[in-house]
Amino acid sequence: MTKCYFDHVATNPLDPEVLNAMMPYFKEDFGNPLSVYDLGMRARDAIEKARTGVATLINAKPSAVVFTASGAEANNFALRGIALAKQNHGKHVIVSKVEHHSILNSARFLEKNGFVVTYLPVDKHGLVNPDTVKNSITKETVLISITHASSEIGTIEPIKEIAKIAKENNIVFHADGVATVGNIPVDVNDLGVDLLSMAAHQFYGPKGAGALYVREGLRIVPLVYGGIQEGGRRAGTENVPAIAGMGKAAELAKSELDKRMEHSKKLRDRIIEGILKIPNVYLTGHPEKRLPHHASFVVEFIEGEAMLLMLSMKGMYAASGSACSSKALKSSPVLLSLGVPTALAQGSIVFSLGAGNTVEDVDYLLGEFPPIINRLREMSPFAKGWGKGFEGHGEGEKCYTG
Amino acid sequence: MKFVHGVKADITADIVYMMCPMHLLKLDEMVRSLENGQVLEILTDYDGALEDIPQWCVRTGNEFVGMDEDEDYYKFYVRKAGNVQ
Incomplete structure (x- = not known):
């Protein structure tokens, strides 16, 4: 049949080239990236190479890319991490009604913890109106999070216009790029976003690897505490094969987009x-x-x-x-x-x-x-x-x- | 604890919200990148740094210039000494 x-x-099938790039880290190069000996160094090099690959795909500095275990984790990290970091300045967050559950449920978590969340309406095509964003901003607003594109209806949101409004009002802006990164051109500088979530399996990479772009200089409270991985921003021994695969998938996406x-x-x-x-x-x-x-x-x-x-x-x-x-x-x-x-x-x-x-x-x-x-x-x-x-x-x- | 105000730093490391041992790793990494006599400013909200950073300076021979406080984090100042590290 x-x-x-x-x-x-x-999800997407794994690109064979991506699988090849992952295999050494399942087998002979199995070391912990924090170990000082050469086995650890090879794993560490693989992570940094992948960081460069992902950063190049979105036109960011490698140091601004924090690896996570999924796009959902990146979304949770962005919402909770920024809201908590900014709570002394205000406790109002804006999201749209066409967000993924990882955004909507994180927003609900924030509501239960004393934040006020505005859920922006959309038009019949699922578009967020930038003027509605502007009119929803209060003195308390510290974070706006809008999906770059909804995986359910495919609508691409006017992220650049919304990012401009956020910047004019000194508000942190996060875009959920899980459905877009690797599928359409995404340039964090051109879009003007402060944070951007992505997931490897959306562009022929493996499941279990995602990333959050965090603009340089932006403070964020970690979601996972523990060791010094990802500069202390995301603890836990790295999933080296998956991260290496994400880096390769990003390189391929860049050249074949x-x-x-x-x-x-x-x-x-x-x-x-x-x-x-x-x-x-x-x-x-x-x-x-x-x-x-x-x-x-x-x-x-x-x-x-x-x-x-x-x-x-x-x-x-x-x-x-x-x-x-x-x-x-x-x-x-x-x-x-x-x-x-x-x-x-x-x-x-x-x-x-x-x-x-x-x-x-x-x-x-x-x-x-x-x-x-x-x-x-x-x-x-x-x-x-x-x-x-x-x-x-x-x-x-x-x-x-x- | 030695408190200082208005210290001019040559470089700043912002590790607010990062937990132990990031303050010591960053300290070591950043001091290595400085010239002798240059001052590092390290911003952190980690309480353990109150004890650890002055002690690190004693252990490594770098000068602990002092600390200052902002609204919700500490500012530590370390001057790189020659012939150490």
């Missing part, structure tokens, strides 16, 4: 064009300002889980909502924040593309998906009285308009 992986925002984007965008546009021909299917997220490898929809009258199961029976792997909320059987807060009604939000489906996908994969999907929807609608009590189902072949909406 044909196998098509359309879930690259959940344009090619990867062009490849994915072509396939993404083919998916969007094909799927919107199905009646009562709507694009979610921004039609243009979106990740080049991301196509997301809501399908009326049926629910995402059923579509995922039937697609997987045909050898196709996709997502419904964010990778983690696929399992939670609840409506996506991100979709609800766009104004998508609760019932419709149940029919969320996300296709995300990668280097391994081909035009043939997409055509296979476009051939198999409409009958799957039709079959599910025939079984759905919600579709009763709706009409002829798939046979109607009406023109779908270009995007969800609320």
Whole structure:
């Protein structure tokens, strides 16, 4: 059976070159980077080489990159670390409603500990309005955190404009770059961010490696206390193979970015064009300002889980909502924040593309998906009285308009 | 403890929120990078530094110039002495 992986925002396969770069640190070069002998030195050199690779990808100084175990950890570190470091200056934090759970739940943690958090609304495409950010700032605001792009709806946020507002008001600005770093050009100086989270497995690196860019001179309270790893900012013996892999993946992403984007965008546009021909299917997220490898929809009258199961029976792997909320059987807060009604939000489906996908994969999907929807609608009590189902072949909406 | 105000430092190491033993590692690293007679300012909120930094100076022969306090952290001043380290 044909196998098509359309879930690259959940994770990516490891690039073989990345695996090769990791192998010595699983085997002969297993030393602890803090050990003074040559075995430790080789591990230490691997970490510093990786730091340079990651820093180059985002145009930062290597010393500004702190390795973590995941993008979620980097997000927790940014929010909690800056809020705690700045709490004597104020206890107000601003985030958007389309953030990943690692941001939203960190914000809730801060609320429970005496901070006030503003959750910014977004428009129907999931865009944060920079003027809304400006109007939400108070004398107490110490941190603004906005996702660079949502992995659920693909919308790319106006980070540069928001960073400018934060800077004018002397407020620390963090962007969650987990979905963007390695997938679109990201330059921390051009964007003007103070902190940026990233995860290796989003650009063909290994799971278990992430990083937080922390602008030079910015104080941050560590999330993990212990030893002197990462300059005392993140304790714990380093996952050397994963960090080495992240560095290699960053080098490859830097050199192949344009090619990867062009490849994915072509396939993404083919998916969007094909799927919107199905009646009562709507694009979610921004039609243009979106990740080049991301196509997301809501399908009326049926629910995402059923579509995922039937697609997987045909050898196709996709997502419904964010990778983690696929399992939670609840409506996506991100979709609800766009104004998508609760019932419709149940029919969320996300296709995300990668280097391994081909035009043939997409055509296979476009051939198999409409009958799957039709079959599910025939079984759905919600579709009763709706009409002829798939046979109607009406023109779908270009995007969800609320 | 010797308190000082308005000491002009040649270089500053900001390790506020970093725990033990970062204050000693940074101290060692930064003093090595100084010329003889130059002064290092080290900013830290780690209480153990109150004891450790003056003692480190005694042990290494560098001069402990003194300390100052800011709102929520300490400032330590160390002058690099010749023929030590």
